[in-house]
Every structure is written in structure tokens, then in C-alpha cells.
Amino acid sequence: MEMETEVSGEKEKKQIVVLLIGPPGSGKSTFCDSVMKSPHRPWSRICQDIINNGKAGSKSQCLKMAIESLKEGKSVFIDRCNLDKEQRSEFVKLGGPQVEVHAVVLELPAQVCISRSVKRSGHEGNLQGGRAAAVVNKMLRSKELPKVNEGFSRILFCYNDADVENAVKTYSMLGPPTRIMNFFKKVSAVPASSSNEATNDATTPKANEKTEIVRVSPSKKLGSVVPTLAFPSISTADFQFDIDKASDIIILSLVKAKASRKNIDSGRFFTFVGDITKLHSQGGLHCNVLANAANWRLKPGGGGVNAAIFKAAGPDLEAATRARANTLLPGKAVVVPLPSTCPLHNAEGITHVIHVLGPNMNPNRPNYLNNDYTKGCKILREAYTSLFEGFLSTVQDQSKLPKRINQATMSDSGAEDSERNKKYKGLQDKARTNNLESGSVDDAGDSGKKMSKGWSSWALALHIIAMHPEKHENVVLESSDNIVVINDQYPKARKHVLVLARQESVDGLEDVGSANIQLLEEMHDVGMKWIKRFQDEDASLIFRLGYHSVPSMRQLHLHVISQDFESDHLKNKKHWNSFTTSFFRDSVDVLEEVKSQGKANVESEAVLKGELRCNRCRSVHPNIPKLKSHIRTCPSQFPHHLLQNSRLLARPESSN
DNA sequence: GTTCTAGAAC
DNA sequence: GTTCTAGAAC
Numbered sequence: 001m002e003m004e005t006e007v008s009g010e011k012e013k014k015q016i017v018v019l020l021i022g023p024p025g026s027g028k029s030t031f032c033d034s035v036m037k038s039p040h041r042p043w044s045r046i047c048q049d050i051i052n053n054g055k056a057g058s059k060s061q062c063l064k065m066a067i068e069s070l071k072e073g074k075s076v077f078i079d080r081c082n083l084d085k086e087q088r089s090e091f092v093k094l095g096g097p098q099v100e101v102h103a104v105v106l107e108l109p110a111q112v113c114i115s116r117s118v119k120r121s122g123h124e125g126n127l128q129g130g131r132a133a134a135v136v137n138k139m140l141r142s143k144e145l146p147k148v149n150e151g152f153s154r155i156l157f158c159y160n161d162a163d164v165e166n167a168v169k170t171y172s173m174l175g176p177p178t179r180i181m182n183f184f185k186k187v188s189a190v191p192a193s194s195s196n197e198a199t200n201d202a203t204t205p206k207a208n209e210k211t212e213i214v215r216v217s218p219s220k221k222l223g224s225v226v227p228t229l230a231f232p233s234i235s236t237a238d239f240q241f242d243i244d245k246a247s248d249i250i251i252l253s254l255v256k257a258k259a260s261r262k263n264i265d266s267g268r269f270f271t272f273v274g275d276i277t278k279l280h281s282q283g284g285l286h287c288n289v290l291a292n293a294a295n296w297r298l299k300p301g302g303g304g305v306n307a308a309i310f311k312a313a314g315p316d317l318e319a320a321t322r323a324r325a326n327t328l329l330p331g332k333a334v335v336v337p338l339p340s341t342c343p344l345h346n347a348e349g350i351t352h353v354i355h356v357l358g359p360n361m362n363p364n365r366p367n368y369l370n371n372d373y374t375k376g377c378k379i380l381r382e383a384y385t386s387l388f389e390g391f392l393s394t395v396q397d398q399s400k401l402p403k404r405i406n407q408a409t410m411s412d413s414g415a416e417d418s419e420r421n422k423k424y425k426g427l428q429d430k431a432r433t434n435n436l437e438s439g440s441v442d443d444a445g446d447s448g449k450k451m452s453k454g455w456s457s458w459a460l461a462l463h464i465i466a467m468h469p470e471k472h473e474n475v476v477l478e479s480s481d482n483i484v485v486i487n488d489q490y491p492k493a494r495k496h497v498l499v500l501a502r503q504e505s506v507d508g509l510e511d512v513g514s515a516n517i518q519l520l521e522e523m524h525d526v527g528m529k530w531i532k533r534f535q536d537e538d539a540s541l542i543f544r545l546g547y548h549s550v551p552s553m554r555q556l557h558l559h560v561i562s563q564d565f566e567s568d569h570l571k572n573k574k575h576w577n578s579f580t581t582s583f584f585r586d587s588v589d590v591l592e593e594v595k596s597q598g599k600a601n602v603e604s605e606a607v608l609k610g611e612l613r614c615n616r617c618r619s620v621h622p623n624i625p626k627l628k629s630h631i632r633t634c635p636s637q638f639p640h641h642l643l644q645n646s647r648l649l650a651r652p653e654s655s656n
Numbered sequence: 657g658t659t660c661t662a663g664a665a666c
Numbered sequence: 667g668t669t670c671t672a673g674a675a676c
Binding site: 456457458572573623624625 | 666
């Protein structure tokens with residue numbers, strides 16, 4: 001759009017081709033007429049119904065006229081139904097360096113369109129009266145919603161009259177230039193819809209956190225889409241990072257970014273005040289990449305930007321995020337392609353969300369830096385660098401990037417980190433040499449892995465059984481309204497069963513809160529009952545009852561597992577460490593924590609990579625076979641910690 | 657040579 | 667989560 005190209009420092013004012021998309025009676029012509037009342041920009045309405053000397057004409061006539069209008073410097077409305085991709089494709093091709101192509105979709109209820117068409121008289125295309133209903137219905141059956149990958153640089157959906165009114169306003173306002181703002185100024189909260197301008201009044205940063213956005217456009221253009229990143233200030237709200245120090249960092253980062261990368265020009269940055277999830281619909285800005293000031297668990301919720309973005313994107317973003325990473329280290333970023341089904345993708349044209357985690361100065365959150373601003377600034381700088389690199393990778397070729405960047409560790413293992421970065425950078429560099437299209441929706445698809453809710457198909461098995469135990473009678477040992485008990489399909493010990501929670505949306509320990517205390521107690525009791533049953537058969541069996549900190553499979557499940565670990569299915573380090581390190585959270589501890597603090601502590605997945613230690617004497621073993629042969633005969637008592645609070649469940653007569 | 661791990665694919 | 671397998675470790 002004009003305002004966008006101006007603020008990004010480009011001299012040319014782009015013309016626009018707007019394809020109205022909607023059945024007869026959806027208000028296409030009215031839309032055009034309303035916008036054209038505005039004096040700001042010359043428009044030409046190209047209506048197929050009248051193009052032929054007042055009579056209906058052809059698509060090619062419309063195209064021809066569109067080209068002529070564009071030559072005259074006008075922007076054009078393509079006022080025809082444009083209901084499927086094929087009907088639209090020729091018009092989309094009108095886009096180029098000087099011309100953007102937009103879609104305005106009038107998705108009003110069919111009833112509304114039909115009744116309007118039926119009632120109206122003197123319609124240009126003579127579609128009125130009784131015939132209209134049949135035509136509208138037929139058209140709606142074959143309609144195909146537009147996608148960004150058809151070549152639109154912007155798609156606007158209108159579901160009701162208010163949406164239409166807003167859209168009219170947006171297009172009517174095209175013309176007046178937007179001021180380029182001083183970078184990262186503290187700004188007062190301006191209602192998002194009222195203005196793109198930021199005032200310079202300094203007020204409390206927190207109030208503005210959600211609405212303060214900076215935009216970057218690399219100069220390299222791909223087709224008619226200008227890759228654009230919108231990002232909030234990182235670490236300043238929830239993480240209580242001093243905003244002045246933060247603003248110094250980001251300017252430094254930008255200068256550095258500018259110096260090191262020719263394709264980012266710092267002149268293309270500006271600040272926008274508004275809702276980051278409505279940049280397009282409210283702000284009229286086109287940003288295809290959103291940065292999210294994420295939390296380390298990459299979960300929705302919290303406050304501000306993170307909550308807003310996850311809410312606007314819906315479960316699709318959660319799913320896509322899960323497919324890339326489970327957690328994030330401070331200073332790191334992870335690029336998540338948004339599925340085209342996502343509302344943010346469709347309505348706002350967002351193709352990628354980049355989660356960034358900055359340093360934390362908030363004592364109530366993990367990795368609290370205790371006002372160590374030396375360290376904090378370093379991490380913040382790193383965070384912005386990661387963000388820009390991530391953004392660059394979306395401009396470059398996505399498909400060459402690692403499918404999943406594993407940042408599942410909270411530890412400060414520097415060596416491991418730099419190793420991983422090297423790997424990641426290597427792949428990025430490689431990607432840069434491939435001059436492929438950017439931001440294509442299809443890039444987001446990852447090799448056939450179907451993800452309904454962030455879990456691969458294999459990870460849904462427990463969920464499926466928990467939801468419908470009656471369909472899996474062959475594997476279900478016991479079920480009630482709240483729980484299902486099954487044998488672990490690959491038992492890691494002589495006795496290994498799972499108590500599944502049946503409640504929807506409690507996928508793992510991290511989703512558990514005070515509301516689930518009863519459920520946790522029932523799961524615990526059921527687990528205890530099975531332990532008793534097993535020990536009645538074999539009194540020498542010793543059990544632990546607990547959860548994995550980060551489960552591989554969806555649906556909260558309690559492991560009831562004997563401590564012999566005598567099983568051919570126990571094959572690797574991850575298996576062993578997931579049951580014998582702090583990654584395994586004893587049910588008694590989980591219950592106590594949820595009762596006292598409203599949530600359970602979880603251990604980082606990093607511990608799974610640690611040494612192989614005997615679960616009794618804690619001796620270290622070089623590999624799994626050696627470890628296994630040791631534990632068969634280790635005579636030691638279990639560690640003291642496990643003998644407390646009934647963490648270890650043994651029959652009194654068998655002392656170990 | 658064999659054993660074992662770790663990463664990719666599923 | 668498992669399976670498969672290349673190549674590291676021995």
C-alpha cells in the first residue's frame with residue numbers, strides 16, 4: 001500500500017489492483033463506490049457486468065481495461081465475482097514492482113446476498129428477482145477462498161457490515177503519507193484503529209508493550225510481496241527488562257545488522273502503534289512475519305504480545321510451534337511457518353511467526369538474571385540477532401532449514417550451544433545460496449507429517465485411547481469416567497502400565513494446574529492399586545509412580561513402572577534417563593507441588609542427554625548394554641531421596 | 657571386524 | 667514413541 005511503501009522509504013507509490021471476491025449481492029459494487037468517494041487516490045472500477053457498452057462483457061475485456069487503467073496511473077477494482085483461483089489468476093498477474101494485488105473477500109451470509117439480489121431492481125447485470133437465489137447458491141458451492149500463495153500481497157476478509165465499513169475506510173484512507181517515527185520511542189497508547197502515527201509522549205512502557213511495533217523491510221523484493229517483519233519490544237514487559245537499556249540494544253543490533261547484512265536497510269524501520277495481530281485489518285500494514293515475545297515453554301498465555309498472538313493464531317500456531325521446538329533459550333529465536341488454514345494467515349497475511357526469548361529480569365520467572373545487565377544486554381542483543389537471522393531465513397529458502405530446531409534445554413551449556421548454532425548457521429548459509437521464492441505457503445508443509453494439534457500421528461495414540469476407551473477394549477485394562485489404564489506398548493521394565501487422564505487438553509505435566517488436583521489424586525490412587533495387584537503376584541517388585549517432565553505422547557499419563565528395568569524395549573539413553581533422572585517426576589511430588597504452588601515443576605529435556613547412572617548406586621556406565629548388565633546385579637540400596645515420602649513403593653518384607 | 661549411538665524417517 | 671542405519675567408538 002501507499003502508506004507502507006512510503007514509510008519504508010521507497011520513492012514509488014504503488015498502484016493497487018483490488019479483486020473483490022463475493023457472490024452477487026455481497027456488496028462488491030457498493031464497496032467500490034464507497035471507496036471511490038474518497039478523493040485521495042484515483043480509482044477505476046472495472047465491472048464485468050457493464051464493461052461491454054453497458055452490457056455484460058468478458059474476463060479478457062476486464063483485463064484489458066485494467067491494464068489501461070494501470071497505465072493511466074490509476075488503481076483498479078476488479079468488480080466481478082472472482083470466486084475461484086482460476087478466475088482470479090490472470091488478474092493476480094497484473095502485480096509487479098509498481099503494482100500490488102489485493103483481495104477483498106466479502107464473506108457475508110448467503111442469506112444476505114440472496115435477499116439483496118432478489119430485492120434489488122435495476123441491477124447492472126440484470127440479476128435480480130427469483131433467478132438470483134439459484135445463481136448465488138450455485139456460485140457459493142464452487143467458491144474457493146483466496147490464499148496468499150496465489151500471489152496476493154494482501155487479503156482482507158469481511159464477514160459483516162462492520163468489517164466492510166472498516167475495509168472501506170482502510171482503502172479510502174490510502175494516500176496520506178505516514179510519518180516515519182523515531183526509532184523505538186516510548187509512545188503513548190493510541191487506539192489502534194484511529195491512527196498509524198505514534199506520538200512522542202513518554203509514558204509507562206508497560207501500557208504500550210502490546211502495541212509498540214517495529215517494522216523491517218529488506219530491500220530485496222520478491223515478486224510484489226515485500227517481506228516485512230513486525231516485532232514487539234522483547235523482554236521489557238513480562239521480563240521486566242529496563243526499557244532504556246533495551247532501546248540502546250536494539251539500535252546497536254540494527255546498526256550491526258545493517259553493517260553485516262547488505263539486504264537489511266535500517267532506513268526501513270519504523271514504529272507502529274496498534275495491535276500486532278491486526279496490523280493489516282486495523283493498521284493497513286502488510287507484514288508477513290510476526291515476531292513474538294515468547295515464553296520459554298513456547299506456550300500460549302501469559303500477558304501481552306504472546307497471549308495476543310497465540311489467541312489470534314489459534315491452535316494452528318501451537319501445533320506448528322510444537323513441530324519445531326518445545327522450549328526456547330533466552331537469546332534464541334525459532335521460526336514457525338503458519339499453516340494457510342490459520343486465521344492470522346488468511347486475514348492478516350502472516351506467513352511466519354518467529355518466537356523470541358529475551359533475558360529475564362523478573363524474579364518470578366525462570367532464568368532470572370538478578371539485575372545482571374551485563375549478561376542481560378548480551379542475551380538481549382543475541383535475541384534480536386536471532387530474530388533477524390530468523391526473519392532472513394524466511395526471505396531465503398525455508399525448505400533447506402532444519403525441520404526442527406531443538407532448543408529444548410535451559411542449561412548454560414555454552415559448548416553445546418555454539419555447536420548447535422554452527423550447525424544452524426551452516427544450513428542457513430547453504431540456504432542463502434539457493435535463490436528460491438520466499439514465504440511461499442507450501443514451504444510450511446513439512447514432509448507429509450500431519451499435525452492436527454502439534455503432535456505427530458504416532459504421538460496421538462494415548463489420546464485416542466483416552467478419548468474412546470470403548471473402541472480399544474483389547475488394550476484397556478481398566479477405565480472410568482476420568483482415567484484409562486493400559487499396558488505400555490513398549491514396557492521398559494517387567495511391569496509398566498500407564499494411567500491416562502481422560503480429560504481433553506491436559507496433554508502433559510505442563511498443562512496441569514490446581515483445577516486438576518482431583519484428577520491427579522485419582523490417577524495416583526489407581527496407580528497404587530495396580531502396584532498392589534502386581535506386588536500381590538510378586539512381592540519382590542519395587543515401583544515408582546510418576547510423570548515425564550515433557551511427554552513424547554499427547555495426553556497426561558502416569559507411569560507405573562517396576563524398578564528392575566528388565567526389558568528389551570529399554571534401548572537408549574533417553575529411555576533410561578527419562579525414568580531415572582529428575583526428568584521423572586514422582587506422583588507424590590507432583591501432587592504436593594500442584595497443591596502448594598498451583599503447578600508442577602518440570603525438568604528440562606537436557607537431562608535426558610546426561611550420563612548413564614545406575615538407579616541404585618549411581619555409578620556411571622559407558623553404554624546401555626554395560627549399564628543393563630550392571631543393574632541386573634547391583635546390590636546397593638536405592639538413593640536416600642527415593643526412600644522418602646513413599647516415592648519408592650516396595651513391600652516391607654522385601655527390603656530392596 | 658563388531659558394538660553402539662544418534663539422527664532421520666516414520 | 668519406534669525403526670532403520672550410517673558411522674563413531676571400540
